[in-house]
Amino acid sequence: QVQVVESGGGSVQAGGSLRLSCTVSGLRFDDHAMGWFRQAPGKGREVVSCINYRGATIFYSDSAEGRFTVSRDNSKNTMYLQMNRLKPDDTDMYYCAANPTAYCADWERPSDYEYWGQGTQVNVSS
Numbered sequence: 001q002v003q004v005v006e007s008g009g010g011s012v013q014a015g016g017s018l019r020l021s022c023t024v025s026g027l028r029f030d031d032h033a034m035g036w037f038r039q040a041p042g043k044g045r046e047v048v049s050c051i052n053y054r055g056a057t058i059f060y061s062d063s064a065e066g067r068f069t070v071s072r073d074n075s076k077n078t079m080y081l082q083m084n085r086l087k088p089d090d091t092d093m094y095y096c097a098a099n100p101t102a103y104c105a106d107w108e109r110p111s112d113y114e115y116w117g118q119g120t121q122v123n124v125s126s
Contacts, residue, residue, distance in 0.1 A: 009120030
């Protein structure tokens with residue numbers, strides 16, 4: 001049984017930082033590209049980032065580029081999202097997901113990801 005668990009969300013003031021973690025069990029973690037998504041109530045999921053199976057190829061959304069850094073530690077089956085210079089617009093539920101392939105092809109489409117966590121809430125106040 002595959003389990004995907006996010007952690008690290010919370011409430012911060014604008015300009016602050018958070019580090020999200022995503023730990024996966026039940027599959028061979030280093031065979032899969034991993035993605036971060038965000039979702040506001042009543043809206044669809046938007047991609048934040050994708051990292052390939054070795055961490056050698058990374059993509060970011062325009063809003064994340066330059067402020068967020070994704071990384072992974074395959075020895076710990078864990079992916080991270082370092083979020084700096086947070087803005088109130090970053091407030092959302094953040095999810096991680098496992099891509100069925102090792103690469104970030106079609107990385108922006110939530111439907112291309114196979115296993116999802118329950119999410120961790122990020123709140124940024126002005």
